[in-house]
Amino acid sequence: MAKAKTQYACQDCGYTTPRWAGQCSGCKEWNTLVEEAVPTKVKAPVMRGGKSLSGDGGTGQAPRMSGAYGASRPQRLSDVTIAERHRIPTGLAEFDRVLGGGAMMGSLTLVAGDPGIGKSTLMTELGRGLDGNTLLYVTGEESAQQVKLRAQRMGVDPDGLYLFPETNVEAILAAAYDLQPDFMVVDSIQTVYRPDLTSAPGSVSQVRESTAALLDVTKTLPTTTFLIGHVTKQGSIAGPRVLEHMVDTVLHFEGDRHHAYRILRAVKNRFGAAHELGVFEMREGGLKEVGNPSALFLSERQFGSSGSAVVCALEGTRPLLVEVQALVASTSYGTPQRTTTGFDAKRLQVLLAVLEKREGLRFSQNDVFLNVAGGVRLEEPAVDLSVALAVASSLRDVPLDSGTVAVGEVGLGGEVRAVSRLDARLTEIKQLGFERAMVPKANMKGLKPPKGLEVIPVRRLAEALDLIC
Numbered sequence: 001m002a003k004a005k006t007q008y009a010c011q012d013c014g015y016t017t018p019r020w021a022g023q024c025s026g027c028k029e030w031n032t033l034v035e036e037a038v039p040t041k042v043k044a045p046v047m048r049g050g051k052s053l054s055g056d057g058g059t060g061q062a063p064r065m066s067g068a069y070g071a072s073r074p075q076r077l078s079d080v081t082i083a084e085r086h087r088i089p090t091g092l093a094e095f096d097r098v099l100g101g102g103a104m105m106g107s108l109t110l111v112a113g114d115p116g117i118g119k120s121t122l123m124t125e126l127g128r129g130l131d132g133n134t135l136l137y138v139t140g141e142e143s144a145q146q147v148k149l150r151a152q153r154m155g156v157d158p159d160g161l162y163l164f165p166e167t168n169v170e171a172i173l174a175a176a177y178d179l180q181p182d183f184m185v186v187d188s189i190q191t192v193y194r195p196d197l198t199s200a201p202g203s204v205s206q207v208r209e210s211t212a213a214l215l216d217v218t219k220t221l222p223t224t225t226f227l228i229g230h231v232t233k234q235g236s237i238a239g240p241r242v243l244e245h246m247v248d249t250v251l252h253f254e255g256d257r258h259h260a261y262r263i264l265r266a267v268k269n270r271f272g273a274a275h276e277l278g279v280f281e282m283r284e285g286g287l288k289e290v291g292n293p294s295a296l297f298l299s300e301r302q303f304g305s306s307g308s309a310v311v312c313a314l315e316g317t318r319p320l321l322v323e324v325q326a327l328v329a330s331t332s333y334g335t336p337q338r339t340t341t342g343f344d345a346k347r348l349q350v351l352l353a354v355l356e357k358r359e360g361l362r363f364s365q366n367d368v369f370l371n372v373a374g375g376v377r378l379e380e381p382a383v384d385l386s387v388a389l390a391v392a393s394s395l396r397d398v399p400l401d402s403g404t405v406a407v408g409e410v411g412l413g414g415e416v417r418a419v420s421r422l423d424a425r426l427t428e429i430k431q432l433g434f435e436r437a438m439v440p441k442a443n444m445k446g447l448k449p450p451k452g453l454e455v456i457p458v459r460r461l462a463e464a465l466d467l468i469c
């Protein structure tokens with residue numbers, strides 16, 4: 001038998017090359033090329049005039065298993081009918097929020113997370129809300145008995161749930177076409193394989209080609225498919241980056257395994273807002289939704305202690321109130337430390353520099369630690385003002401006013417800049433019982449704050465510091 005042809009594929013970007021190299025020419029990363037068998041290509045039929053319209057279109061990706069030219073044809077724009085795409089509720093309101101208001105028919109969603117974080121549990125929760133729909137649960141990691149035991153423990157026992165312990169993509173496709181389920185789960189994409197490729201399951205080409213085949217069945221049936229993906233130690237989804245480009249939605253399931261709270265975050269969503277966030281609690285009987293996460297993230301707040309502040313971050317469409325704690329302590333060994341959890345360390349350094357240069361606060365002999373409660377990661381600039389106040393409060397050892405929430409981006413000149421959707425933030429701030437909000441002056445025009453909430457406009461960080469710290 002002739003030896004199968006091999007090529008080298010980048011584990012990061014999926015770029016393929018016939019020769020090995022230390023550096024990937026696609027993404028310029030080092031040591032990411034791995035050997036794999038060349039995927040067999042579907043032959044494109046030759047059309048009149050001898051031109052082939054199918055093929056890889058120069059993307060370097062092999063064509064899908066089916067769908068070669070012939071099944072679909074180019075259409076005039078005016079002839080394209082917009083299909084009645086509809087959303088099916090998953091039965092978990094928080095999950096639906098993150099998806100953009102329910103699961104979209106014909107969509108492919110990647111759910112990525114650390115091993116043991118609760119991905120299979122989340123997918124089993126789908127079974128609870130089936131409500132007459134069918135779910136094909138393909139389990140490549142656990143046996144049907146193991147999945148059943150979990151479902152029993154969670155009290156999930158619907159008629160429409162079909163378990164299929166299989167890893168061969170051809171068999172999975174056959175089952176999907178046969179059953180035509182409303183939902184399909186593939187747990188996990190790293191375990192499935194296409195038998196016509198010689199590389200091992202989990203390899204770049206297997207993950208890429210299997211996803212292409214599953215994407216095809218998802219759009220053709222249509223069904224709503226969730227792929228489970230493991231995350232590597234470095235935090236990226238195991239398998240090629242192209243996986244993220246192929247799917248419609250990428251959700252990250254995160255949390256500290258030692259705590260009960262789990263956060264489901266939309267990193268990419270073709271059918272809804274990115275960064276949308278849902279909060280769950282892992283219990284004995286499965287995942288429980290946390291309908292009011294702000295109340296939860298503020299529940300362990302320490303009143304009257306310095307360095308504690310409340311930030312209002314907009315995650316997707318929802319404003320979220322979270323406690324941040326800063327601790328400024330004198331440095332005992334050499335270089336001062338800046339350590340953050342849930343906040344960008346570089347951003348903290350910028351804020352410290354602004355506090356030093358513009359407001360005369362000194363941190364050169366101090367360690368600064370910053371911690372965001374509840375395992376939340378803050379990325380929005382609107383939390384700057386609160387973070388700066390928390391740090392200043394700890395340095396001066398003066399507690400901030402516990403009835404006030406500050407919102408605003410801090411510029412390098414020490415100015416407080418406008419933020420987006422202040423109305424929604426103020427409503428949440430009022431709802432959680434705060435009395436005052438410090439807001440950027442630039443946001444005041446046309447602002448209608450909720451009744452009973454005092455609004456204090458500030459233009460500069462210095463004004464904010466004078467007022468509450």
Ligand code: TYD
Binds near residue numbers: 121283287
């Ligand atoms: P699992 O969904 O198997 O994780 P993943 O698929 O991401 O690897 O969940 C693993 C953990 O969740 C396991 O340590 C047990 C815990 N768990 C609960 O606390 N309650 C439950 O109802 C279930 C099913 C699991």
Ligand code: MG
Binds near residue numbers: 119121
């Ligand atoms: Mg699992």
